[in-house]
Amino acid sequence: MAVHDDNIDIAILGGHLAGTLITPSTRIPGVLMVHGWGGNRKQYLDLAREVAALGCICLTFDLSGHEATEARRESVTREENLADILAAYDVLARQPTVDPSQIAIVGSSYGGYLAAIATTQRPARWLALRAPALYMDNGWRIPKRQLHTDQDLIGYRLQSIAADKNRALAACASFAGDVLLVESQFDNIVPHETLMNYVDAFRRAHSLTYRVIDEADHGLVEQGARDAYISLLVHWLEEMLLGARGRVRKKTSAVRGSDLSEAGLIRK
Amino acid sequence: MAVHDDNIDIAILGGHLAGTLITPSTRIPGVLMVHGWGGNRKQYLDLAREVAALGCICLTFDLSGHEATEARRESVTREENLADILAAYDVLARQPTVDPSQIAIVGSSYGGYLAAIATTQRPARWLALRAPALYMDNGWRIPKRQLHTDQDLIGYRLQSIAADKNRALAACASFAGDVLLVESQFDNIVPHETLMNYVDAFRRAHSLTYRVIDEADHGLVEQGARDAYISLLVHWLEEMLLGARGRVRKKTSAVRGSDLSEAGLIRK
Numbered sequence: 070m071a072v073h074d075d076n077i078d079i080a081i082l083g084g085h086l087a088g089t090l091i092t093p094s095t096r097i098p099g100v101l102m103v104h105g106w107g108g109n110r111k112q113y114l115d116l117a118r119e120v121a122a123l124g125c126i127c128l129t130f131d132l133s134g135h136e137a138t139e140a141r142r143e144s145v146t147r148e149e150n151l152a153d154i155l156a157a158y159d160v161l162a163r164q165p166t167v168d169p170s171q172i173a174i175v176g177s178s179y180g181g182y183l184a185a186i187a188t189t190q191r192p193a194r195w196l197a198l199r200a201p202a203l204y205m206d207n208g209w210r211i212p213k214r215q216l217h218t219d220q221d222l223i224g225y226r227l228q229s230i231a232a233d234k235n236r237a238l239a240a241c242a243s244f245a246g247d248v249l250l251v252e253s254q255f256d257n258i259v260p261h262e263t264l265m266n267y268v269d270a271f272r273r274a275h276s277l278t279y280r281v282i283d284e285a286d287h288g289l290v291e292q293g294a295r296d297a298y299i300s301l302l303v304h305w306l307e308e309m310l311l312g313a314r315g316r317v318r319k320k321t322s323a324v325r326g327s328d329l330s331e332a333g334l335i336r337k
Numbered sequence: 338m339a340v341h342d343d344n345i346d347i348a349i350l351g352g353h354l355a356g357t358l359i360t361p362s363t364r365i366p367g368v369l370m371v372h373g374w375g376g377n378r379k380q381y382l383d384l385a386r387e388v389a390a391l392g393c394i395c396l397t398f399d400l401s402g403h404e405a406t407e408a409r410r411e412s413v414t415r416e417e418n419l420a421d422i423l424a425a426y427d428v429l430a431r432q433p434t435v436d437p438s439q440i441a442i443v444g445s446s447y448g449g450y451l452a453a454i455a456t457t458q459r460p461a462r463w464l465a466l467r468a469p470a471l472y473m474d475n476g477w478r479i480p481k482r483q484l485h486t487d488q489d490l491i492g493y494r495l496q497s498i499a500a501d502k503n504r505a506l507a508a509c510a511s512f513a514g515d516v517l518l519v520e521s522q523f524d525n526i527v528p529h530e531t532l533m534n535y536v537d538a539f540r541r542a543h544s545l546t547y548r549v550i551d552e553a554d555h556g557l558v559e560q561g562a563r564d565a566y567i568s569l570l571v572h573w574l575e576e577m578l579l580g581a582r583g584r585v586r587k588k589t590s591a592v593r594g595s596d597l598s599e600a601g602l603i604r605k
Contacts, residue, residue, distance in 0.1 A: 072389040074382070079398055081424045087405055088398035088425060089378055091385040095363060095392065095434070110357055114342070117359040121340040124363065130347055130356035137355055156349045157356060164358070 096168035098194075098310060099161045102129045103154055103187075105178030105202075105288075106213070109136050115295075116175075119303050123310060125173075128161040132180070134213075144212050147183065147204070154187045162191075170194065171313055173306065178202050178259060178287065179213070185237040185267075188244050195309050197249040197302055200259045200287055201267055202226070206236045226263045232270040241270035247312075248274045249305045251298060253285035278305055364436035366462075366578060367429045370397040371422055371455075373446030373470075373556075374481070377404050383563075384443075387571050391578060393441075396429040400448070402481075412480050415451065415472070422455045430459075438462065439581055441574065446470050446527060446555065447481070453505040453535075456512050463577050465517040465570055468527045468555055469535055470494070474504045494531040500538040509538035515580075516542045517573045519566060521553035546573055 071094040079086040100120050102113040110129035117127035131137065132153050134145030154174075162169040173195035176184030181201030188196060205220045216222065232242035241248075248271050252264045264279075271277050280301055285294035339362040347354040368388050370381040378397035385395035399405065400421050402413030422442075430437040441463035444452030449469030456464060473488045484490065500510035509516075516539050520532045532547075539545050548569055553562035 072386050074386075077428070079421075079425050079428050081401070081421055084401075084406070086398045086401065086421055086425065087378065088396055088428065089382065089385070090429075090432070091382070091389040091395040091397070092434075093365070093389045093392050093394070095365065097361070097363065110355065114357065114359070117357070118340050118342075121359040121361045124361050126361070127359040128356055129359070130354045133349065133352075133354065138352070153347075153349055153354055157347050157354065160345070160347050160356065161358075166360075166363070 096166055096171075098125045098171035098173060098313065099164065099167035099169075100125045100127045100173045100175060100306070101154070101158050101161050101184075102127060103157075103174065103176035103180030103184045104129070104132065104135070105176075105180045105200075107135070108177070108180070113175075116299050116302060119299055120306060123303065123307055125306070125310070126161070126164055126167050128157055130157045143214050146210050147213055147216075148210050150179075150213065151183050151186060151190075154183055155190055158187065158191045173197065173309070175199075175302065176201065182237050185240045185244070187240075188246075189240045193244075194246045194313070195249075195306070196244060196246055197251070197305065198267065199251040199298060199302075200253050200256055201237070201250075201263070202259050203230070203235060203237060203263050203266065209236075226260055228262065228266075230266045232266075232272075235266075238266055238270040241267055241274075242272060244271065245273050245275060247276045247309050248278065249302065250277065250279045251301060252279070252281045253287055253289065253294070254281050254283050255285065256287040258287040364434055364439075366393045366439035366441065366581065367432065367435035367437075368393045368395045368441045368443060368574070369422070369426050369429050369452075370395060371425075371442065371444035371448035371452045372397070372400065372403070373444075373448045373468075375403070376445070376448070381443075384567050384570060387567055388574060391571065391575055393574070393578070394429070394432055394435050396425055398425045411482050414478050415481055415484075416478050418447075418481065419451050419454060419458075422451055423458055426455065426459045441465065441577070443467075443570065444469065450505050453508045453512070455508075456514075457508045461512075462514045462581070463517075463574070464512060464514055465519070465573065466535065467519040467566060467570075468521055468524055469505070469518075469531070470527050471498070471503060471505060471531050471534065477504075494528055496530065496534075498534045500534075500540075503534075506534055506538040509535055509542075510540060512539060513541050513543060515544045515577050516546065517570065518545070518547045519569060520547070520549045521555055521557065521562070522549050522551050523553065524555040526555040 075090045077088045077090050079088045110131050113129040117129050121127050132150050134142045172193050174184045174193045175197040177199040179202050181198035232238040282297045289295045343358045345356045347356045378399050381397040385397050389395050400418050402410045440461050442452045442461045443465040445467040447470050449466035500506040550565045557563045
């Protein structure tokens, strides 16, 4: 373990003593959590506390247009929200106890979509996307809300989309870290087909873990579904951290094409 | 692992985002190192770096009357030097990453003598004394240098002294943590008899590890002797930390009376 020295003064009555503090480099992974459209950072607190207990530093934050800046809900753009994520990432990566080579980005829905894109602008070792949404590339700087009237998102999300035809999928196609993809079985916002587009895009991933939460809706309204998601993410991250800490390192649950039916870890 | 939340602001263009940073309590042991009379903190740097690499924060410091305050060498008292140790201890224990319930004090010669006394005023879980000196209790506030003319220290250190007749031995008798005692085989300042007084005093210690460094002098002039001491201390501390971290917890090398001849771990 690397160590470093700091010279310090120790105050005593009438003066001070010269001291040297020798400290080990105990940097730990950082986990950035990006909420979905209409969500907030507090939704991630339970999850963040469980993840922090694994020995990580977690950062949750409110995207522009949410909570304190809700007044901007109708005008905020994808470009602005992506900039939010990068700003939060930089704050996390700069924490003195965070190892910037060990950052995970966790996102849900709209936050998952932007999290995928963020990996093209900041290094991420791990990427966990729950019910990641998809939007067409055009209109990047128009209000996000307006996309829902300008774009046929329902139809778009049911299509098979090649990775090079969408900015988020292209980001996934170039991502070389470990991936967790979580689908809600009864998701009427982000359908199974969208998840399959993501699965197909992660062709360079170091590992891919795809899971379905049974009977869950898009927003995980039921406590049981939220608990299942927390359990899924915590166990996946635990496995990833074990690997990163050098004890095990293996491909996990890579699921492709016809194997998908076996992928539901927590199906009852 | 306990975690805690901190609300932070994340600066973005034209404003900021509300964030919450969730951090695990990754507090680690602290090790305070007290040099002997005429020594300095730099003598402990090699050792401190090895100990820090075990995952501890180490503090070495110059006692009053040494280095920058060498002008006070002739006047400094035991009382002042004990106050130095307590001040340094408090700085170490207040480090945000130090677990104040896991502090080790390591001292040599005069520094070992004072380290033993310091355990009556500050909690220490581990105590490592190398060639700890002994002084008579009287004259506590007169210059330390003067003790060598006022007291027959050579004779005193050859005597068998009951723990209740000496402040440092009394401190050892009430110490309930784990102890490492290291003797130099050819020590013409602190003889074997003094070490035996310390061994006998540690009757409440949770464990006692007594070792002799073969052919070593009091000051460990030879590099080989210094290396042996570093190795001894690092291995002992490693075992102690393993226990503290909950993996093993056992009495180690408790040596009493007639077993002492077997105690020289690193005799050639």
